[in-house]
Amino acid sequence: MNVLIIGGVACGPKAAARIHRLQPDTRITLIEKGELLSYAGCGIPYYISGQIRDIKELMKTNAGILRDSHYFQNFKGVTVRNLTVATRIDPQRKEVEIFDIGTMDRERLSYDKLVIATGGQPIQPDIPGRDLKGVYTLHNLTNAKKLREQMQQGAKRAVIIGGGAIGIEIAEAFTHNDLETHLVEAKDQVMAKALDREMCAMVTEYLNIDEVNLHLNSRVVGFEGDEEGHLRRVLLEEGSIEAEIAIIAIGTRPNAQLAAEAGLAIGASGAIQVNEHLQTSDPDIYAGGDCVENLHRITGKPVYIPMGDTANKHGRVIANHLCGYAQGSRFPGVLGTGIYKYGDLSIGHSGLTERQARADGYACDAILYPGLDKPEFCATARRIDMKLIFEQSSRRLLGVQLVGEGDVSKRLDVLATAMSLDATLDQLSNLDLGYAPPYSPALDNVISAANISLNKLDGISHAVSPVQLWKSIQAGEDLLVVDVRTQREFAAERMDLPQLRSIPLSRLLGALESIPRDKPVITLCKVGLRGYEACQLLRGKGFANAFYLEGGLAMWSHPKTREPL
Amino acid sequence: MNVLIIGGVACGPKAAARIHRLQPDTRITLIEKGELLSYAGCGIPYYISGQIRDIKELMKTNAGILRDSHYFQNFKGVTVRNLTVATRIDPQRKEVEIFDIGTMDRERLSYDKLVIATGGQPIQPDIPGRDLKGVYTLHNLTNAKKLREQMQQGAKRAVIIGGGAIGIEIAEAFTHNDLETHLVEAKDQVMAKALDREMCAMVTEYLNIDEVNLHLNSRVVGFEGDEEGHLRRVLLEEGSIEAEIAIIAIGTRPNAQLAAEAGLAIGASGAIQVNEHLQTSDPDIYAGGDCVENLHRITGKPVYIPMGDTANKHGRVIANHLCGYAQGSRFPGVLGTGIYKYGDLSIGHSGLTERQARADGYACDAILYPGLDKPEFCATARRIDMKLIFEQSSRRLLGVQLVGEGDVSKRLDVLATAMSLDATLDQLSNLDLGYAPPYSPALDNVISAANISLNKLDGISHAVSPVQLWKSIQAGEDLLVVDVRTQREFAAERMDLPQLRSIPLSRLLGALESIPRDKPVITLCKVGLRGYEACQLLRGKGFANAFYLEGGLAMWSHPKTREPL
Secondary structure, eight states: OEEEEEOOSSHHHHHHHHHHHHOTTOEEEEEOSSSOOSOOGGGHHHHHTTSSOOGGGGGBOTTSOBOSHHHHHHHHOOEEEOSEEEEEEETTTTEEEEEETTTOOEEEEEOSEEEEOOOEEEOOOOOTTTTSBTEEOOSSHHHHHHHHHHHHTTOOEEEEEOOSHHHHHHHHHHHHTTOEEEEEOSSSSSSTTTOOGGGGHHHHHHHHHTTOEEETTOOEEEEEEOTTSBEEEEEESSOEEEOSEEEEOSOEEEOOHHHHHTTOOBOTTSSBOOOTTOBOSSTTEEEOSTTBOEEBTTTOSEEOOOOHHHHHHHHHHHHHHHTTOOTTOOOOOBOOOEEEEETTEEEEEEEOOHHHHHHTTOOEEEEEEEEESSOTTSTTOOEEEEEEEEETTTOBEEEEEEEESSOHHHHHHHHHHHHHTTOBHHHHHTOOOOOOTTTOOSSOHHHHHHHHHHHHHTTSSOEEOHHHHHHHHHTTOOOEEEEOSOHHHHHHOOOOOTTEEEOOHHHHGGGGGGSOSSSOEEEEOSSSHHHHHHHHHHHHTTOTTEEEETTHHHHHTSGGGGSOO | OEEEEEOOSSHHHHHHHHHHHHOTTOEEEEEOSSSOOSOOGGGHHHHHTTSSOOGGGGGBOTTSOBOSHHHHHHHHOOEEEOSEEEEEEETTTTEEEEEETTTOOEEEEEOSEEEEOOOEEEOOOOOTTTTSBTEEOOSSHHHHHHHHHHHHTTOOEEEEEOOSHHHHHHHHHHHHTTOEEEEEOSSSSSSTTTOOGGGGHHHHHHHHHTTOEEETTOOEEEEEEOTTSBEEEEEESSOEEEOSEEEEOSOEEEOOHHHHHTTOOBOTTSSBOOOTTOBOSSTTEEEOSTTBOEEBTTTOSEEOOOOHHHHHHHHHHHHHHHTTOOTTOOOOOBOOOEEEEETTEEEEEEEOOHHHHHHTTOOEEEEEEEEESSOTTSTTOOEEEEEEEEETTTOBEEEEEEEESSOHHHHHHHHHHHHHTTOBHHHHHTOOOOOOTTTOOSSOHHHHHHHHHHHHHTTSSOEEOHHHHHHHHHTTOOOEEEEOSOHHHHHHOOOOOTTEEEOOGGGTGGGGGGSOSSSOEEEEOSSSHHHHHHHHHHHHTTOTTEEEETTHHHHHTSGGGGSOO
16 A cells, blocks of 8 residues: 655654554555654643754754654655645545655656645735744744744844734743743633633733733734844834844644645534544545634634644554544544643643633523642642633533643543533532542542532522623622631732622621611622631521632632623 | 431531522531541641641631531531431431530431431451551541541651552652551452552553552561650561551441431442432432442442542432422432542552453454653653553443643643433544643544554454463564664663564565564554554554554563563
8 A cells, every 4th residue: 555645843754653553564654844843832832932942953853863754764664755846636546646845846746545634834814024034923833933032132122913822932032031922812811712811810910020012902913123134113004113032923824725725524624624533625635733723612613723732642543543543533522632841830620711602602601710739738739720610511621721830731621521421410520530648639629619619509508600700890880798707818909899798707606686678688608618607607697698619718809800891 | 307417527518508509498407426527538648648737627618618617507507516416217207316525425317318428437457556646537527637647746667558548648748748658468469459460560660750658469467666656567478567557458348337227228349229319219318429339330230339529429319309309309420530640650540450341241342552642842742551451342441541740630630521411432532622732632542542543343443452462472473573763762761571672664565575474473662553554554564463462661661560460
């Protein structure tokens, strides 16, 4: 069998290596337009920050071997044609036309099976001046290297265009190198695809601490350079920013043109349509990685969410199906799970945001839970703010968001595993996780969050979110807010509200007569538990309008939740 | 309603607090024989090590409030009778006889519903001298405090009896305080309930580095003291150890006597039998925590696995069922998940060991996978050794073991979640986990381990484990071992075997004629991947006796795997 693979970064090499292992006699040819193969693109921000010294580190195997064309030839039994562009696919004749950048030769290669792994590329906004030196997209190692060199040569001011996950990672790389950093985002918050507004507040705080200049609701309209073509100024709709570096990070689009020209089906997202075996509309042509659509595991609809780990999984599934292995030949779709580091902060998300879920018409609810990731008595305990979004009818998670200095990564992966396996909140509540004080509280944050969700879902608890409370206050609603923490805690820190009263939980029963029964009473504490207990007590005494503030003072104190969403 | 709860450590207070929240008008009385309530028993090793300064830290809520009887009375609406022993249950009259240790009064309390949460206690071997001062079990804070005081007063030599998880945690606390530490274990390895022999090797190495004196296959037969009754010497079957401190940590047994005397059904383990709602054989009497049996989620059989997190979950399920909430009133059982810290090492396990699975008659197989927890280019990347045990017919995990300096905790919880949700290896292979270089490799260790398992299960790969290879060598089998790493790697470190040859993978195809076809050929590399590729290549060329060494040199180099198991 003769297999042709177009694309040498993640899905392509993975498919090639596994086909070679499954069927060592298969003739495999890999075509790559760049010089370099199989690199860890997700490591680019760490190279830019200087944490990774040598860009070759991103191209090595765990045994320290450079994954160049020699490596693939020798170790993987794959013929590599790098610096070669596939210019046309002819599905009828089962041929691919290629163009060798070095020799300028054109050639036609035939195939029995073809794998398209052409990846994606950064979306390039049509802005005047974007060809100036100093304006970058970060889609390959060559660009990353140029940027790093410019930083080392003394560039001091940088503008990042796009406040998504990559923008945030780059912002950290820049502040880490003491660059004056600006982040320009068209929406009214950063990371809007991953986080709902209130979960984004801690990220904004950290950006502020690092003196990243946030330009929300802003658009870049042009780049200005000097006579030598070097960037000097980034023009916004209002005002401008002096800078030598600008990074465009507003998203990725699929490289699907080759497939489209060959008549293969293209999805609404603009990416190549594939079935569960990752076959295109021509069953002899597979496609995987950043050039295809995936089924979303929650909505069941096709989505374009390009991810390096997905591309690797695609490579394996393609190889299995191509070689006739039924087991492992189905790709079940994606949740869009992502995790990002900004300084000490970890930011994780999976599935739908509440905003997306409501827009998609789900009858859903959500909870906020700020908790420590280990018992209070552990010196290493750190906070994690968690949001779970769940569907009322199915009792299943629709999405999760986690932000904090604590071990976000573990909880994210547990929740993503649970979502992949269609777990109900009831099942989450009794997971048998590993407990010891250096690793988690006796009831892990995931289990506590599931329990809080169940209380809300089953009408046991009666909560308002910080956003709901703020809206009520803004609307001038007549309500009472009762802080049930101890007097000492109250004296140290409290909300700045005229509607606020302090009644410690231990005295609440004796103070019932002083609490009005004809208007909403909102109880609150540090994180939510005592507020919830106070609310239950009030409800038990006939206060039908009692609610507790979800996330307590911990999540109220984010400055951004004090603004209407 | 009138609810009586016997036991105030974990399950009891949890049930009390939730019943109070669900039905604030319920009369709840909690009986506790000790002075202290609701403490974090799992924090005791960290108090002993000195990492937690004040023992009260183990009794505080996250809001920093001490969980004493005052707290429960005021905040949780629970009447607490501490320093009070329940001496008899009369299920017919629905009464409990109690004895107040302070006043010496006896009294009978009636109940509508009773919750037994009497916990467990350390198994006390019948060894002469075990009443000497300096001989401890660590089942409560009072004992822990005495031990800590003795350490602060200058005790310098300690013997731990029992090499299970608690023994290991205590060993760390002792070495952390520069005590000369001996660990006496009756079996031929430490942590035998949690780890198979080869997975235990790294733990043994760490104990050796810390100069913990391991006495395997050893039993303590007596304790000798001085005239004042202070421990001076621990007597083994062979020899003795000078010491001022001895800790007995050979296991826990349930406090089920009260229940047994009341005629409630007791399981084969000696613990109280309960149904999925945690009702005993008398439906008005619930039991939970360390005094009951649980269903094992893998075998479906009752087991006695006392755990603090399980006790907390029991408390919630009991409260839900007792208050008539159908949702959340079922406890699905346990996997026996555990995680332990020894210095920089984390040790995690869940489900069955291979030893247990085979003894239980499962048709199973297992894989070993030593991998880095992050990409090689990350300075924070650390190793995790993983063992997965899976059933051939169901393609499901039976058990997992993880040991290493890397992020064991995350992978353990993901695997435990997957096992709780009955995931197949195929489902594990396509989990959508959070990937970014500071958190994991592009394909997380869990996914790689699932893929390695699938290759073995589906007959794609042909592996021998280090133990199998060692047994073959010991049996004098005629075989060839081919190290396919680079010459540089081979020069730096290699196996010490006469059967060993070096043929780098890149030269293997050219060296086929020099490899015998009439005997087993075992290929190996650093961790397994290149060994596997070499084996596939050989098999493709007709070497039907080719196998690769699972875990490569990384797991072979554990000294213990070189011994017959």
